[in-house]
Amino acid sequence: VEKNGVIDRWVKKHLVLYTGATRHPFILSIRDGTIDFSSFKRWLWLAVVMGIWLTGQDYIFVREFVPFSASVLLKASKNSDDNSDMEVILSGLASLSDEISWFKQEAAKWDVPLSDVIVHKSNQNYCRFLESLMLPAVEYSVVFTALWAIETVYQESFSHCLEDGSKTPPELLEACQRWGSEGFCEFCCSLKKIANRCLEKAPDEELKKAEVTFLRVLELEIEFWDMSHGGP
Numbered sequence: 374v375e376k377n378g379v380i381d382r383w384v385k386k387h388l389v390l391y392t393g394a395t396r397h398p399f400i401l402s403i404r405d406g407t408i409d410f411s412s413f414k415r416w417l418w419l420a421v422v423m424g425i426w427l428t429g430q431d432y433i434f435v436r437e438f439v440p441f442s443a444s445v446l447l448k449a450s451k452n453s454d455d456n457s458d459m460e461v462i463l464s465g466l467a468s469l470s471d472e473i474s475w476f477k478q479e480a481a482k483w484d485v486p487l488s489d490v491i492v493h494k495s496n497q498n499y500c501r502f503l504e505s506l507m508l509p510a511v512e513y514s515v516v517f518t519a520l521w522a523i524e525t526v527y528q529e530s531f532s533h534c535l536e537d538g539s540k541t542p543p544e545l546l547e548a549c550q551r552w553g554s555e556g557f558c559e560f561c562c563s564l565k566k567i568a569n570r571c572l573e574k575a576p577d578e579e580l581k582k583a584e585v586t587f588l589r590v591l592e593l594e595i596e597f598w599d600m601s602h603g604g605p
């Protein structure tokens with residue numbers, strides 16, 4: 374089995390689902406500027422919906438993503454044959470700390486109290502999935518694949534909203550820059566290199582598990598974006 378560049382191979386193989394997660398209609402409506410900010414009433418309504426999405430649900434997600442990342446760090450310290458893995462994961466944790474502060478700041482701006490946000494069912498599923506990956510028995514290559522996929526969906530989505538020709542409303546630029554920045558892109562690239570290195574050495578059964586995990590992340594990210602429709 375050709376195991377070089379596993380990640381690129383999987384992205385190609387599952388391109389429909391991958392594009393579903395990284396080019397979700399919600400993201401496209403930000404990029405095209407078709408999120409309608411022209412009428413104040415609608416703007417206000419959207420601001421509330423957006424506020425809940427940005428600060429509330431993602432805040433809850435990130436509060437679960439921190440211990441997940443810490444569990445990957447722990448596995449790196451025990452299993453990794455490369456010392457620099459730990460530094461990459463640690464830099465991710467540092468940006469999560471920054472992200473939590475930013476969410477709190479946004480919450481105050483939009484007047485969304487973070488303490489009583491109701492966890493959406495899709496988000497709850499996603500958090501449970503992260504919890505299942507934190508078990509010590511889950512292999513390093515599997516959790517690393519998840520870490521890469523989770524971060525990369527956000528990176529690809531928000532950088533798309535900053536590309537030439539995008540009409541992203543100025544109100545949302547700050548959020549887009551958080552995950553669409555050059556620095557975050559480089560971080561995702563480092564994650565990809567590590568994931569590929571681990572997957573190259575993984576036995577077939579583990580490789581299969583990592584692929585299933587990758588697909589599950591894509592599905593959960595799509596369901597996460599779907600919350601912006603306000604549906605169940």
Ligand code: HMH
Nearest residue numbers: 431434435523524527597
């Ligand atoms: C749902 N996926 C979701 N939230 C995030 N903040 C990220 C990925 C990236 O950190």
